Amino acid sequence: QPRLYSGIQPSSGSLHLGNYIGALQQWRAMQGDFDAFFSIVDLHAITVPQQPEVLREQVRTLAAQYIAGGIDPDRACLYVQSHVSAHAQLAWLLGTITGFGEASRMTQFKDKTAKGGQEAASVGLFTYPILMAADILLYDTAVVPVGDDQKQHVELTRDLAERFNKRFGQTFRAPKPVIRADGARIYDLQSPESKMSKSADNDKGIVWLLDDPAKTAKKIRSAVTDTDGAIRADRAEKPGVTNLLGILSAFTGSPVATLEAEFSGQGYGVFKTAVADAVVAELAPVRERTLELLADPAELDRLLAANAERAAEVADATLGRALEAMGLR
Ligand code: TYM
Structure with a gap:
């Protein structure tokens, strides 16, 4: 079966309706037709300041929401990005073939730094799309179901895969984004001209999955x-x-x-x-x-640890190919 890959940042205590519709509903509908990998992208979450204890809890809470939202933990590989070291390693390799100008054109970075200014942003926030490309390419991914705000990042991923293959020989599979027709972008209920986002100033327009x-x-x-x-x-x-x-x-x-x-x-x-x-x-x-799932955190931790091993097997093999192709082995 071809591979499907997607992920969500554990950057809040609950998913919001945009994540649920743009990502989870689609994942659930597609998972049966693919060898699916769903990650909790904690390395992406630390591109903005985090509180360690809170982050640890948010990772488990997100895992529980994946399962409760219909991801089948016996079939899909549900794991935490930072548990698989190949992600950070491949991100470095890909960074060396990414143009500075190319990375500067990512609209999400521009949006996220519009308020506070680029001076206050971390370098990690800037290179974040390259890490996302590494996530996707490590699994020979065919399809990436996401909301419309991630489309440009998946296109960058395709460009990097093709560039790498041209320069160093066939190594990566170029993935395709899958974006649903209705509901690709859910907007804030109070200011419906802006997308529903975890980082909104006010929570009245955001529907949280874990709200009562x-x-x-x-x-x-x-x-x-x-x-x-x-x-x-x-x-x-x-x-x-x-x-x-x-x-x-x-x-x-x-x-x-x-x-x-x-x-x-x-x-x-x-x-x-x-x-x-x-x-x-x-x-x-x-x-x-x-x-209910959160009442047994040890069971969630066991599942995440077992799946990290499975993910690492696939990811390490791809990383090995890339290192070899670049002359590093
Ligand atoms: P993140 O965590 O911001 O969002 C997770 C998913 O939810 C979708 N989404 C929305 N869809 C519709 N309407 C909205 N208002 C809305 N807000 C968010 C996003 O498009 C996304 O699908 N960089 C990614 C995470 C990531 C990733 C990956 C995704 C890291 N590596 C590899 C796919 C493949 C992000 O920050 O998503």
Whole structure:
């Protein structure tokens, strides 16, 4: 089976709705057709300051959310990035074939440093897409299911793979991003022109997977919409309603066009309640299962340790090929 690879940063105590829809729902749907690797990318999480004890806890919490969200831990390899040393090693090798200008064009870095300025950013934050390329290339990955904000990083990965192969001989497989049509980008419920993000200043517009269901429903019912009253998708004129349609589509499997027809002529109150109900119906059991899994941290640690060994076998072999090709062995 071809390989699938993806990962999420353990940089908050809970996934948000954007991660859930952009990543986890897709992973769950695709995992049966691929040899799937899902990592908890802790090395990426330390590109911004972390508290060690908190980070340790967030890694377990994220592992529990992967499993509770439907990742099959008996089939997929669910592991922690830093447990496999080949990631950092290959990132160094790839850094030597990445252009400084090329890395400077990554829009996520520009966005993330827009507020605090580049002076305050770490070099790790700058080179982070190269580490992501290493993650993907180590596993001979065919497909990378991600939200739309990661597309440029997967394209960089492809470019680096092709450049390396041209310079040093066939070594890496060039991966393809897989981005869902509806719900590739979920926006903040309070400011629907910005994407839902862990680093937002205010948490009212963010639905956290581990929020209690009443809070989730309330956040959705308080989502910012508009005054025109029509339930139709129009990203420019009606970002709030469009976002809610995308969310409802992700949770019901109905295309946005079908939902527009279904809710035509109904008020925003009815519509928002339908969105809240659909989200809560799916997320409440995921939350409960996460909490159950977290009650046995030793079991989670055992699973992560066993999977790290399996991941390292694949990753070390690829790293060996790259070292050899570059003249380092
Ligand atoms: P991260 O941790 O920021 O986000 C994890 C996943 O969630 C998706 N996502 C969204 N999708 C839709 N709407 C949103 N508002 C939204 N916010 C986040 C992201 O696109 C992503 O799929 N660099 C990556 C992690 C990573 C990775 C990898 C991914 C490291 N190595 C290798 C794939 C393959 C990141 O920071 O994602």
